[in-house]
Amino acid sequence: MKTKQETRPSTSERILSATLRLMSEKGYKSVTVKQIAAEAGFSEMTIFRTFGSKKAILDRLIENYLYTPPNEKMIRDRLTYDLETDLLMLSEFYHDTVGATEQIxxxxxxxxxxMPDLHVNIHHNATKFTDIVADYLKTMQERGLVVAGDPLVQAATLMYFNYGKFATYTLIPRADRLNNLRDAVAVIARGLAA
Amino acid sequence: MKTKQETRPSTSERILSATLRLMSEKGYKSVTVKQIAAEAGFSEMTIFRTFGSKKAILDRLIENYLYTPPNEKMIRDRLTYDLETDLLMLSEFYHDTVGATEQIxxxxxxxxxxMPDLHVNIHHNATKFTDIVADYLKTMQERGLVVAGDPLVQAATLMYFNYGKFATYTLIPRADRLNNLRDAVAVIARGLAA
DNA sequence: GAAGCCTGTTAGTAAGCAGTAACATCGAAG
DNA sequence: CTTCGATGTTACTGCTTACTAACAGGCTTC
Incomplete structure (x- = not known):
């Protein structure tokens, strides 16, 4: 009996992931096509044949990222309207989804x-996430479960924390990732509880 | 009567600041010596005569930064042992000092x-700052003014928030800087108060 | 005004890198 | 077995860029 076919990544996929790996470390200019070829396990010529130019690889990487939209509905469906539970869920969701795009x-x-577009887009996604949290906190205020105050500032407090944590473990590989996330979120939840 | 002498920045200082300005935007490789010369208002030759090589400019920049130690004592002296006041002071101090090194x-x-050294050094400074906050929170716990819990996790909650805010306004120039800092810190202080 | 220092100009070298052309090889599918 | 597509090899072009040499001008200081 055959085991399930392992779909080996295609040539272009291997080139793309190798490029992302290298460029997220050293940046576009510092990575040479020769290095990409070595990392992907191909010759330089194959790179040029597949993508035409170095720039085209980068463009494809960004294109692939941009066409992967986030799913807001999934977040709202998981809300329990218990403050600490929800803030932890939201934080975990943030790290799960955003964390999947560390290299990007x-x-x-x-x-x-x-390429300011990409950077702005990522920031925009973060802003949207913060808006969702702010919406949630506004609802919780109306239910008398969260203290008065600008919900956007309250949401930003949580999200700046999460972003700071994300940036730290992304930039410092050996840094704690989600250790103590629950305890830290509990502090913020306590600060927001009515 | 002479007005106070305006000490014009020296050649090397002008080159250094121009280099930092450009390289903090585009990175080392993407900045050419020609661009540095234009930004500093000199010819290319003057750059090489002053520093010998492109790399030497970068080395000097880092050296200058590394020999500017932070002052812990100044922080501790300002503590009032009112939780919210102190956390705000610590946060403002963080943004004032770290904020001065956005480009670095x-x-x-x-x-x-x-150059992993520089990056590790900056992270180390942040860790040290967090340790100071943790020390403070431990004291506050002993005085019964802060809830029980690992002081390091509590301190990290505040500092990840501050770092997230710092990284945001550093990377997104138009982002709010210290707007709403007081309100956000108040949330965290409330979450930590006994 | 002479000496010396800082700076500019011009011309050039050497190296690294993106990208191309032409031909060879190998494996799979018919 | 043959054909074809994907890949490798080699050799090359052209551009950019770090860096140097040699010489000239100008400003300060004595």
Whole structure:
């Protein structure tokens, strides 16, 4: 009996992931096509045959990222309207989804002057996430479960914390990732509880 | 009567600041010596005569930064042992001092694979700052003014928030800087108060 | 006004890198 | 077995860029 077919990544997929790996570390200019070829396990010529130019690889990477929209509905469905539970769920969701794009994030930071679109897009996603949290907190205020105050500022307090944590473990690989997330979120939840 | 002499920045200072400005935006490799010369208002030759090589400019920049130690004592002296007041003071101090090194921070992020020392050093300073906050919170716990819990996790909650805010306004120039800092810190202080 | 220092100009070298052309090889599918 | 597509090899072009050499001008200081 055959085991399930392992779909080996295609040539272009291997080139793309190799490029992302390298460029998220060193940036666009510092990575040579020769290095990409070595990392992907192909010759230089195959790279040019597949993508035409170095720039085209980067463009494809960004394109792939941009066409992966976030799913807001899934977040709202999971709300329990218990403050601490929800804030933890929201934080975990943030790290799960945003955390899957660490390399793209690094790339967007390093190349932000060359490709501001990507960087702005990522920031925009974060803003949207904060808005969702603010909506939630506004509802909780109306239910008398959260203290008065600008819900956007309250949401930003949580999200700046999460972003700070994300940026830290993304930039410092050996840094704690989600250790103590529950305890930290509990502090913020306590500060927001009515 | 002479007005106070305006000490014009020296040649090397002008080159250094121009280099930092450019490299914090585009990174080391993407900045050419020609661009540095234009930004500093000199010819290319003057750059090489002053520093010898492009790399030497970068080395000097880092050296200058590394020999500017932070002052812990100044922080401790300002403590009032009113939780919210102190957490706000600590946060403002963080933004004032770390904020003065935004460009170096950006450079350290972009060139972290080439010069890990700088990046590690900056992270180390942040860790030290967090330790100071943790010390403070431990004292406050002993005085019965802060809830039980690992002081390091409590301190990290505040500092991740501050770092997230710092990284945001550093990477997104138009983002709010210290707007609403007081309100956000108040949330965290409330979450930590006994 | 002479000496010396700082800076500019011009011309050039050497190296690294993106990208191309032409031909060879190998494996799979018919 | 043959054909074809994907990949490798080699050799090359052209551009950019770090860096140097040699010489000239100008400003300060004595």
């Amino acid at each position: 994030y690094l790339l967007s930071v390093m190349e932000r002057s060359v | 921070y950006l450079l350290s992020v972009m060139e972290r694979s080439v």
